[in-house]
Amino acid sequence: xxxxxxxxxxxxxxxxxxxxxxxxxxxxxxxxxxxxxxxxxxxxxxxxxxxxxxxxxxxxxxxxxxxxxxxxxxxxxxxxxxxxxxxxxxxxxxxxxxxxxxxxxxxxxxxxxxxxxxxxxxxxxxxxxxxxxxxxxxxxxxxxxxxxxxxxxxxxxxxxxxxxxxxxxxxxxxxxxxxxxxxxxxxxxxxxxxxxxxxxxxxxxxxxxxxxxxxxxxxxxxxxxxxxxxxxxxxxxxxxxxxxxxxxxxxxxxxxxxxxxxxxxxxxxxxxxxxxxxxxxxxxxxxxxxxxxxxxxxxxxxxxxxxxxxxxxxxxxxxxxxxxxxxxxxxxxxxxxxxxxxxx
Amino acid sequence: xxxxxxxxxxxxxxxxxxxxxxxxxxxxxxxxxxxxxxxxxxxxxxxxxxxxxxxxxxxxxxxxxxxxxxxxxxxxxxxxxxxxxxxxxxxxxxxxxxxxxxxxxxxxxxxxxxxxxxxxxxxxxxxxxxxxxxxxxxxxxxxxxxxxxxxxxxxxxxxxxxxxxxxxxxxxxxxxxxxxxxxxxxxxxxxxxxxxxxxxxxxxxxxxxxxxxxxxxxxxxxxxxxxxxxxxxxxxxxxxxxxxxxxxxxxxxxxxxxxxxxxxxxxxxxxxxxxxxxxxxxxxxxxxxxxxxxxxxxxxxxxxxxxxxxxxxxxxxxxxxxxxxxxxxxxxxxxxxxxxxxxx
Numbered sequence: 001x002x003x004x005x006x007x008x009x010x011x012x013x014x015x016x017x018x019x020x021x022x023x024x025x026x027x028x029x030x031x032x033x034x035x036x037x038x039x040x041x042x043x044x045x046x047x048x049x050x051x052x053x054x055x056x057x058x059x060x061x062x063x064x065x066x067x068x069x070x071x072x073x074x075x076x077x078x079x080x081x082x083x084x085x086x087x088x089x090x091x092x093x094x095x096x097x098x099x100x101x102x103x104x105x106x107x108x109x110x111x112x113x114x115x116x117x118x119x120x121x122x123x124x125x126x127x128x129x130x131x132x133x134x135x136x137x138x139x140x141x142x143x144x145x146x147x148x149x150x151x152x153x154x155x156x157x158x159x160x161x162x163x164x165x166x167x168x169x170x171x172x173x174x175x176x177x178x179x180x181x182x183x184x185x186x187x188x189x190x191x192x193x194x195x196x197x198x199x200x201x202x203x204x205x206x207x208x209x210x211x212x213x214x215x216x217x218x219x220x221x222x223x224x225x226x227x228x229x230x231x232x233x234x235x236x237x238x239x240x241x242x243x244x245x246x247x248x249x250x251x252x253x254x255x256x257x258x259x260x261x262x263x264x265x266x267x268x269x270x271x272x273x274x275x276x277x278x279x280x281x282x283x284x285x286x287x288x289x290x291x292x293x294x295x296x297x298x299x300x301x302x303x304x305x306x307x308x309x310x311x312x313x314x315x316x317x318x319x320x321x322x323x324x325x326x327x328x329x330x331x332x333x334x335x336x337x338x339x340x341x342x343x344x
Numbered sequence: 345x346x347x348x349x350x351x352x353x354x355x356x357x358x359x360x361x362x363x364x365x366x367x368x369x370x371x372x373x374x375x376x377x378x379x380x381x382x383x384x385x386x387x388x389x390x391x392x393x394x395x396x397x398x399x400x401x402x403x404x405x406x407x408x409x410x411x412x413x414x415x416x417x418x419x420x421x422x423x424x425x426x427x428x429x430x431x432x433x434x435x436x437x438x439x440x441x442x443x444x445x446x447x448x449x450x451x452x453x454x455x456x457x458x459x460x461x462x463x464x465x466x467x468x469x470x471x472x473x474x475x476x477x478x479x480x481x482x483x484x485x486x487x488x489x490x491x492x493x494x495x496x497x498x499x500x501x502x503x504x505x506x507x508x509x510x511x512x513x514x515x516x517x518x519x520x521x522x523x524x525x526x527x528x529x530x531x532x533x534x535x536x537x538x539x540x541x542x543x544x545x546x547x548x549x550x551x552x553x554x555x556x557x558x559x560x561x562x563x564x565x566x567x568x569x570x571x572x573x574x575x576x577x578x579x580x581x582x583x584x585x586x587x588x589x590x591x592x593x594x595x596x597x598x599x600x601x602x603x604x605x606x607x608x609x610x611x612x613x614x615x616x617x618x619x620x621x622x623x624x625x626x627x628x629x630x631x632x633x634x635x636x637x638x639x640x641x642x643x644x645x646x647x648x649x650x651x652x653x654x655x656x657x658x659x660x661x662x663x664x665x666x667x668x669x670x671x672x673x674x675x676x677x678x679x680x681x682x683x684x685x686x687x688x
Contacts, residue, residue, distance in 0.1 A: 161505060162633070162664075164632070164633045164636065164667055167631070167633035167634075167636075168633055168636040168637070171633060171634055171636065171637050171641070172636065172637045172638070172641075211610065213610075214609040214610060214631050215610065215612055217631070245610070246610075247591060247592075247610070248591075248610055248611070248612060248615070265558040266555065266557075266558060266559065266589070266590075266591070266592055267592070268559055268592060271592070287511070287558050287561070288508070289506070289508045289511035289512055289515060290511075290515055292508065292511075292512040292515065292516065293512070293515050293516045294516070297515070297516075320506075323508055
């Protein structure tokens, strides 16, 4: 492994003193870059995900083009249901569909945890290749979906505004829900360990739908499994938890042993700092819709954001994934503004 | 006007001491009741909304069937864009569509504030009729959408998970956004005043999408106009503001002069009380998906909820609209549990 030339991201996660915050953007690998759209037109979604050379190329694009301080491997959170034996369809512009939903004991029993991580070996190959190609320029982030979010898709069978069927499943059949969450968690831990073995410097766990849960339900169906993952992974690498919308759980998460926590743009910096103390690095929280304004406006807002969070124990990022229609110059303005940040 | 036989709801809004909290359910008029589905099969959406006899019948159904402590007039928040001159289509199972989106100065100039309230006279007729039919059994709530939420639909032209186009419009053309918001606000104030004149005892303002905004943006594009509505209406009747997802604004809202604030199920009772003091009555916040469990489970959870909020300055309700597939017995169990609540 070549020595890291830019380890700002890892130093921020360790809580070391830095001159400026590191910066990357969620979903930076893909979506808004013309170079990505060329590959998207040529190869379908799972070909891009499952071909290490393509995943590597897509992962490197934002490093070369916008210059972020960390790379994140191009993949998808729904590879876990696939590895457990479910069919996942990804139709352009329609979002994911899982035609066989998981709702009974028999459905859960049929899921194959054993060998799941091995079936995702193509991700690890992409990680190894990307580490080699990065040649120490910046650290590489691996990732997985959080168990509750994966359950949402497996039970609902598709995206939803409110995931009521998934929640009904949890509330009315908690015994089954916990079995399913445990199977997802076990597969996810093996999968993330394999990503670290392949070279990931950090893993981020995306709980995109945890904000649909009341605090007590998040503790039972969300946090319990995030904690298991953190316990298993944090001895091996940095762990960032991103339970989107779970503003009420920041204190809880700051005691999990994770290195970082992602927050969305509804969470004020002062509240986030007050809830998490100096126990964890905060990552976020630019409103992705603000990247649709202008470079000048973006630079002004980024400066305000860093003023509010401070330079230490902070990673500049968006509060959710970048939108596909963001002009590349605007994405660059975001990254540049962080790099140019000077404290008054 | 006949004397109110059950004024528990209004007493809770005035902050008077009560023996138990009042209870109603958002979207109780319609959706889950078989008696409603009969009318739905017979008349299309806007016929149901625009025919006072039908709107009245639908409004009374939950009073007769589940026994809530307040009625809410059956209508829709998108009648305001209609009254301003926009076309609104409501296709079953598809959500609303506004084929002509509002994005330019000319689009805004074309909106007709004058006469907007008069064009919604059918709602006032429905309110007068319902007040008569209620014969003082319970108070009647009128309502409107909040200006930011109405802007979302007018700019985006349909529902959305994130309303990025609407937010882009606000962030990149704030001058136009404020003009549009002001027009919506002016029409909404006249409309709500007419509802009060027709007999509404209270008006609720639904800001269903305010939670998509960061706190500062909520202040600029959301709260500013909620405050104008509150200033205009609170001398005439009780005002309840429900900025869904704007947990960060509870303190701000508690100083608005509104009588009540709605909160969703992610907001812990202790946090809500701490932020709002004794300045405002809190309404909420049962997770609608929990109504899909069982009557016994619902009663247990309702008791926990009231234990947490306390009996005073509190209105038991859901944290968002009732789901269409909730069994009537479960809705009844929710209402009964509040009525049977005895403080330990």
